[in-house]
Amino acid sequence: MFFMSKHFKTYSKIFWAISFSVFFFLMLRITLKYIPFNSNVAFLNIKQTEVQNVKPYLAIFYIHVYSSIFTLIAGFTQFSKRILKDNKRLHKVIGKLYFYVVLFLAAPSGFFIGFYANGGLYSKISFVVLSILWFSFTLIGFLKVKNLNFSEHKYFMMRSFALAFSAITLRLWKVIIVYLFQPAPMDVYQIIAWLGWLPNLLAIEYYIYKIKK
């Protein structure tokens, strides 16, 4: 069967590599909008209430923007069997970078700005839960490798990265939903807040379940 064939695996790898690079580039471009530091640029244009009334908001928002882009780098290296085999050092370096950035910068800042998310209570709950799960999976994944439990390390880091990847899927869903239905902006936001990460997590759980079998 074609799906089982070696060719299919190679092609799908290439497909993922290319599309991930494209989306990484788009995310990088979004990040670069926030350089130089500015209190009313891009997304912050509709966040002036928080910028002016919640003292730490702006700083924490910027921590999130500047740090999160580094977590996506893991997507290039960490799930490659070849790098893991031939270049363990690189795997470890990028892995540590990912771990520290998520645990000390990206996830906690996401947790904080999640409380001020657009779209009301439902999106706030979504982003806060997302940040807690992201933090937890990353921490557990790290502890697993410390205990030399490599397969569990792999599964938890897959879960963790599926959530990191929501940065991309959330924005992708937005484009699709707006194209199809043109809803009011915050109605879109409430939907993508959940659609951004929940299907990712379900998909990766299913994938892990398949491997385990």
Place this chain on the structure above:
Amino acid sequence: MKKIIVLFSLFIAFGCKKEEKQAVVANDKMTLDENQKLYGNWVGDFIITEADSLADESDYVYNNKLNLVIKKIENFKAFGQSIVAGNSRPLIGSFSEYNGEYRFTFNEPGNNSNDGKFTFKIVDDTLKGTWTANDRKNKVLSRKFVLTKQNFKYNPNLMLPDDTEYVDWYSEKLDSVKEVIDDEEETYYEETYRTASDIITKLNASTTLLSENDLKNLKKLELEIIRNTIFARHGYSFKKKSFRQFFDPVDWYIPVTDDMSGKLTLIEQKNIVLLNLFQKYAEDNYDSFGR
């Protein structure tokens, strides 16, 4: 005796003069009052009667809303202003009264390619007449109008009526629709338009200071209309058809000026800054990869 006669005649002469003077004054006052009731905004549709083939009759805003202002009448000379579709033109012309009919001819200055000549009469409460373009190469050659007098007063509480749908007829997009009929695939095109929700009949940007939360869930069209409603309350004459389509049909809307400087209240100024910011954000981000 002679003296008495002289005195008497003098008395008569003076008396007569006085009477004459009084008659003249009364007459002046009467004509002044008569004209005063003609002064003001005469408002109604400016209907095309003759146009070249380029004019599109299926255009949603085919006819404009006209405000013909009569300002002053002096010795058969009349002064006014025409305000239509973002054009405010001074008018000078002649005036005559005949059998309770007030007849006017008004000329626009003539230094604008769209200038022309108004000819109309006022009978009772109705102003009726025609307009012809000076330039015979103009897209629109003549128009007619039936106007009624309307007082303009800025009222921040005025809102767009909530009994109509607000569709932007100038935002046509063609979506291809594929359908399989009798095993044959057919493609046809469906027009879609931007629409505004009824929030635009509820959110008043002239009386309430808006917050980000008020605006976050609004689409670009809604932000645009809410901002333009501020201008409409001040009687701003819109140049763009895409703006006029929402305000021309509104009863309270009278175009009185093409200049907003110094007219906006502090609340309105602040709201416009915020509305512009959100409009820009909606433009840049609503359908793009990002938030």
